[in-house]
Amino acid sequence: MSTSGSMAAQLMRKQSFLGAAREQTWLISTAFTVFVLAAWEGLAMAGVLPEYIYGPVEIAAAFVALARSGDLAAQTGPSLYRALSGFFIGSAIGVMLGLLAGVSRVFRDLFDLTQSFTHPIPKIALFPAIAVLLGFTDKSRILVIAISAFYPSYLNAMNGALGINARLLWVARNVGASKLRSFFQVVVPAAMPRALVGVRISLMISFVLMVATEVVGHSNGLGAGLMQAYRDGEYGAMYAGIVAVALCGVVANAVLQLVARGLGVGRHSGGASHG
Amino acid sequence: AGANADACAAVDLSAAPAKPVPIRYGTTGGGEEPLALLWADKAAYPNNGKFYSLEVTEFTSTDRMTAFQAGQIDAGTISFPALVTAVHVGIDARAVAALIQVNKEDNEGAFAALDSSNIRDIKDFKGKKVGYYGPNTISEYWVKSALRRAGMKPNDVSFVSLPPPAQEQALRNGQIDVAWLARQFLFKATSTGGVQTIMTPFEATGGQNQPSLLIFFSPKFIQANPQAYCAWRKDYQQALSNWSANREAAYPKLIAAKYVTPFSAKAGADGGRSEGGVIPLAELDATMKDMAAARFMPPAMVQPAAKLVMPGYSLVK
Amino acid sequence: MLQVKHVTKTFRRGKHIVNALAAVDLTVSKGEFLTILGPSGCGKTTLLHMLGGFEFPTTGSVEIEGKPIAGPGRDRGMVFQEAMLFPWRTARANVAWPLEVAGTPWRQAHARADELLAMVGLERFGNAYPGELSGGMRQRAALARTLAMEPSVLLMDEPFGALDAQTREVMQEELTRLWQTSGLTVVFITHDINEAIFLGDRVVVMGASPGRVVEDCVIELERPRSSETKADPRILAYRSHLWEVLRRESAKSAPAMAGAGQ
Amino acid sequence: MLQVKHVTKTFRRGKHIVNALAAVDLTVSKGEFLTILGPSGCGKTTLLHMLGGFEFPTTGSVEIEGKPIAGPGRDRGMVFQEAMLFPWRTARANVAWPLEVAGTPWRQAHARADELLAMVGLERFGNAYPGELSGGMRQRAALARTLAMEPSVLLMDEPFGALDAQTREVMQEELTRLWQTSGLTVVFITHDINEAIFLGDRVVVMGASPGRVVEDCVIELERPRSSETKADPRILAYRSHLWEVLRRESAKSAPAMAGAGQ
Amino acid sequence: MARMKAPSYALTRAPQGTLPTDRQSRIRGAQDRAAHGRVLSALLLSGPVLKALGLAAVLGAWQLYATLNGTRLTPGLEVIGASFMQMLEDGELLEHAASTLTRGFAGLAISFLVAGLLGFIAARSWVVDAALGPFVTFGYPVPKLALYPVIILLLGLGAGSRIAQVALECFFPIFVHCYAGARAVAPKMEWLARNTGAGRWRLLKDVIMPSALPFVFTGLRVAVPIMLIVMTVTEFIGDSQGLGYLIARSASYFDTASAFAVVATLGAIGFVSDRIVVKLRSRVVFWEKGASL
Ligand SMILES: Nc1ncnc2c1ncn2[C@@H]1O[C@H](COP(=O)(O)OP(=O)(O)OP(=O)(O)O)[C@@H](O)[C@H]1O
């Protein structure tokens, strides 16, 4: 997986003057990564770091140990299920409503105050209230994750739609396209590059909330596992858990990028107006 | 039959129902070894799966009462201050048995400071940062009680809320001056060295025996399922005596059930258990009085201990 | 029939207002080919947008067949001054879009799009994205897209502005042929006086400061017009007349331009 | 001196490649006014972008004063086919920008911008944002912005395409005056043959499929040229000659268009 | 100045409120279509009414839920309001809110400086992009909250660790937005800037920044709530300050109403911050006006 290249491709069309060859990019990425890891390991081996901060090698070993024990496989399933379900529900609704709000003042106004008031409320603080409704179950966790994943997608999709060149919509109206069709065939593609920035943030938030919700109530999963390890002072297992969560996030993100590229985002510059 | 008569004596435990009654139980995850034996060593407690089946869920402290109020658990573990507060605000939960008892032999944990610090007793706490488990937890009460006894005020120290495992590190890093270390953490800290015990809860409260952790049930549940409850209670008392008799034999089973880690098993004997799980009401009353005096608890919350327990079905003395 | 009745249009710019159009009256008969000339910034585009139903008059009314224009409609195809192609669609898909909207099956729509692209000389660029087309190509693709709508009124804002003389002539002939066979009504903005005369049944000249109609000139050249028509002496007469009007208009606005304070 | 030496340019479009330019050779002397004509899509813009240093030849080289062009430079002012004004700046601030970049004090830069805006007839629109300008106004503002750079080479891509005949004449005269007083080198793309002849020392005609130079014609009309020059019979001769070349080129490319596969 | 036949085309001061806006004209156009019955719906669809309706719907749903559910866990609005007033009178609420806000915004500011800068640099320099790439790809899905124990161990339990946690958690959202924004420049516009000989700084200030601003503001809108959320969660432990502590304390007394009152306070704080950001955005990014279907 190419890192910077895909990072760029996903977000926006690339238009650098100093376009670098793929190999060069790869070389720099690898070199810098290796350098940082080596420095970290060096510090760890030199004993400069406190005891509870592990070096990369130690963490890798702990990760392998956790994977061997079978705990990892058992924890990953439920965690991914929660994070991804919440993410899909939250970001899909967020993107849809956001685009609607972007092109319809009625929707925008309707959600406006509500959005700014409910967004900063720590959703995890609402968990007890939700748990009363749905129990200390996966349903509650997924709901909390979905609510949290909603906002970044919503905001970015809305702003993406707001940035559309109005004349493109004029074209659609002229052609006699129904609002539904204009929405899906003009607003959606034009706003997609920006909306995807939000979807990326939503994915990140989903994983944060996955860990946070697994700490509340009784739960299994990676978050619960790493918190348990932390409580027991087993830092190795804790770091292994963190690595596992990170890997899940990375893979999910990579899939998201592939899907985005499959949808053709990044081949054109979107419909944002520039004069 | 009166409040003092044991209602379980009248419950027939000879014939089991067709299906065991599920008891949804919320644990905290620390210091509940005798209780954990009920599922860790299931073979020894045949009533589990016959009269009742224990469905255990682990919660953080406030979540547990949320789940209880939402009707998602029937019973659970509760600290003494939480029980008082819960009953005071009208939550329908009543204590039925004691789980951890603060007494002379108790080694559930202690307040500790670094050897290198000059903190040696409660008088040295003035202006210091003291680690505790959070507001309205029993660790807060112990400090405040000791402060009162030393003629000091509650705000002579600043409290720092920390999860149990973080306390030792915070102490060693100088982020707090005094840590509350639960048994396995105290064991770990003292075996590493450089840390010394300042006072145990028993000392902090001026030698007062008191249950610090209790088991509560929903009275409605007990009334609806007396047989399941009494069968459970019998098992629990059995487990307590087994635990007291031979902890070394119990540990491997608890480890296998993942209730404790091999390391915390090494922390060894606890001793802080009340005989037969019985709740001494007089101790509760005395402790509540001390809580109010230490300005840990508003006087309005002080209530007769008998109100905190389930009449008839509780193990009380 | 299109009717512009006493239309004014004011834009608000912060605290200031811009009078883009002042009391414009104009009637376009069914099947007529009307061309509009006028100095830069005199409000031609604004007027066309109103006919399209995209903007609305500040006072006065714009009507089609006696009914006020309430919004855009498929009956009035618009070619914008900027091409406004969808950057995420290929040229072919852009042209096919109006057909898809109308419910034409995908295959058929794309086949028709290819025909239209061929008509504007872009048969080899069906697969290109707008970002890969030259300025003139984009303009032609936009024209093809509007033709795909098969509107009864064609509103064109300098559609041939970025075309070379030769391509322009071909396109002019295509447009004339189309207009003659289909009974289209066309409103066509251009800066090329010859084009205006050659194409139009009537040429309207607008003046600036503020925008209004200053000349309405019927072109009495026979149809069909061919390249021989271009040599017709009457064309020269029309030309110099319109040129005179335009010069007067620009001259009128020029000193005003220099003098008017903010 | 600008030199285009055997330049080819291929664009990649997915799996296909587009030969935009094939073996173009061209020299522009210092102080020369060169105009370029050519059918739509023949690669004029591409060539101009290379002279500006924005795109680079696939093979061959583009040189200025004997040195290969490595990137854009302030010495070569570019007027793009689309106006490309900054939507977040007023017309005045857009024009003043190159001056600010050069370190001119703000007040001075804005005063100069006002002069330039007056020169292109936009003195009253200094405070307008690009979204509030008409197409022709935007083009003029973009021209003023490039002039503010005081480049020694002016690269212009159909700069007067959206202007009416009258304004166009004024602008042509302004440009000629500027060129004559300052010793500028100008490369000017247009679709208007008259404009090309009237303005240019030399007219280059490009052909399509693939883009290359097909005619290089020196215009031997005396300077200064005025409106009387337009009546000069030699102009007619040049006109019909260039027209012939263009027609031939378009005709040549038309069947090629139809025939060439993807 | 005032010439004899001053053309009305000239820019004149608009008499306040005499000029119908575009939208009003549009509404008028609509009214022409269906002559009456539109006044009520026009009023209902007016901005302030709609905005209030949206919020009222959410609060109403809560009240309904509270009334139907009737447990202590979901107190009604009147109970929450009473708790809120009580805490406000005690002065407790303001004191803890001040603590949360100063620390939170400090963290946000640090994050904005660092992430914004790095985002812009990475977007514009392929070397930095390549170097940071793996760290962004791997770093951003990591729940930074899981690292809080480590941060406490490093920075202690007071303000430092909280500021660091906020900075860390807000880093990636801000980075991603700034990165995307810095790449959203129209290519020709950049060509133009380079043509004028604009240096790096110029290019950044006058071309990239304005193009990126819409993204940066969205980043800010996403980051402020994240900041508040992180502050709350981290204040559950550590020194006894902040709104998070207040929530934890209320919860430990099973005082749900007070906990929700604090949560509502957080909402209000976030709301005000968000309004400020929105106002700023419409001021700064004035050229993006939005389009209607
Ligand atoms: N959205 C707007 N806000 C403010 N003023 C505007 C707006 N749109 C147009 N104008 C002004 O209205 C006037 C007419 O503009 P319009 O685009 O109709 O001119 P035009 O005749 O099409 O010119 P051109 O030939 O240059 O395209 C201009 O002065 C312009 O500045």
Ligand SMILES: Nc1ncnc2c1ncn2[C@@H]1O[C@H](COP(=O)(O)OP(=O)(O)OP(=O)(O)O)[C@@H](O)[C@H]1O
């Ligand atoms: N980015 C690109 N990708 C692929 N093909 C391109 C790209 N840019 C230009 N082309 C192709 O190169 C050819 C020349 O384009 P160019 O814009 O130079 O034409 P032009 O002579 O300026 O035409 P016009 O007069 O219509 O502006 C066209 O066939 C066009 O499709």
Ligand SMILES: [Mg+2]
């Ligand atoms: Mg126009």
Ligand SMILES: [Mg+2]
């Ligand atoms: Mg071109």
